[in-house]
Amino acid sequence: MAKDDRYLDPTDSVAVPRKTAPRPPSLDGKVVTLLDISKAKGDHLLDRLEELLRERAKPKAILRRKKPTFARPAPDDLRRQILKESDVVVEALAD
């Protein structure tokens, strides 16, 4: 018997870690969403990030969105909205 068949697999082969999306070569002309996960002071980090993006790139637009709580996944509606309206998402938290 093959070595791997001696014991049953305790994992689910479908639930593999997700890969990161390909990075765009430039942010110029892109719609960038800055997603606050609702942890304290996340806005401090994202405010600064927005400043730097406006200074160093030419995005078409910068949108600010917020998860209702950091403790749970983003609601489906919010995910759909972000997917529809943006090319790039930056998700950030601070504590």
Added chain:
Amino acid sequence: MPRTTRRSSGPESQADAIEELYARGVTDGLPVVPPTLRRVEQAIAASGREADDLIALVPPNYGRATVEKIAVNAVMAGCRPEYLSVVIAGVEAMCDEAFDLHGVSATTNFSSPLFIINGPIRKRLDVNSGVGVFGPGWRANATIGRALRLIAVNLGGARPGIISMSTMGHPGRYTYCIGENEEENPWEPLHVEHGFQLSESTVAAFAGEAPHGIYDHKSRTAKDLLTTIARSLEVIWHHKATALGDTLVVLSPEHARTIAGDGWSKKDIQRFLWELLQKPVKDLLPGRDGGEGLPEAVLTRFQHPETDETLVPKFRAPEHLKILVAGGTAGRFSAVIPGWTFPNGSNLVVKKVRIRE
């Protein structure tokens, strides 16, 4: 000298299996029982369920917890086949939306699911609810809790340092499972409080830190004893934390008897603790007596917070103080288990154990 231990190839091949399973990254670091087809089939048969029955998708990776996958992990944890029905109910409890396993498994916080078993199944499976209740020595407690942790890792993806980012971790992440000592409980047990029959068996999931000991050898009235407990609860999270939710107060049989002896109900206990656990705004300011304190959004409601006497409760409502009786019959010690419990955090969830007829 003749050898005193006979040599055989058996133990050696078992050791190889232990190494191989560890190398696959599917264990908690301790040796596991190799999940052979025969062992897994025995566990599935004992549950009376079909191997492919889907019990839940396990957050945050949403692996499919079929009866078979649950059985594989239960065998690895060392469960006897008849424990499987309890493990299945535990999976249902921790995968319930209200428990928020997604957050519990990924957070930098401490918490780990604690499983509390109620009802007649405790006696049938020899689940410990008495002396040394949070400690080792009982196979059912040790392996049911461990099986549920292996499921959270192998099907949910809660691998430490990859998805599970808990700064400190928690010894209960090896196993964390107790029975309620219903025989020594002067009030209705947890499952009856949550709408189940006394004759039913249940598993509750609660996202908790480690148990914190409360010592009170001298109080002989409900009021004195509960004042000690309330003052000990003050420091949960930190001494100015507010808006907390589900938190366990595990009373020892001796403490429970003192309180019930004065005619107090569970509701009386909850109300008394909740009321005592309020502090005036002026004592909850960030930067005074430590950098922590009321959030800005709350502070803005008060014009002069530095002198404001308005009382702010530590717990959102009295019902969040969950009262449980467990532990040995000797010793005036109780335990408090802080939860992962801010608004939108984790709530205690109780599920019925479905036993094969």
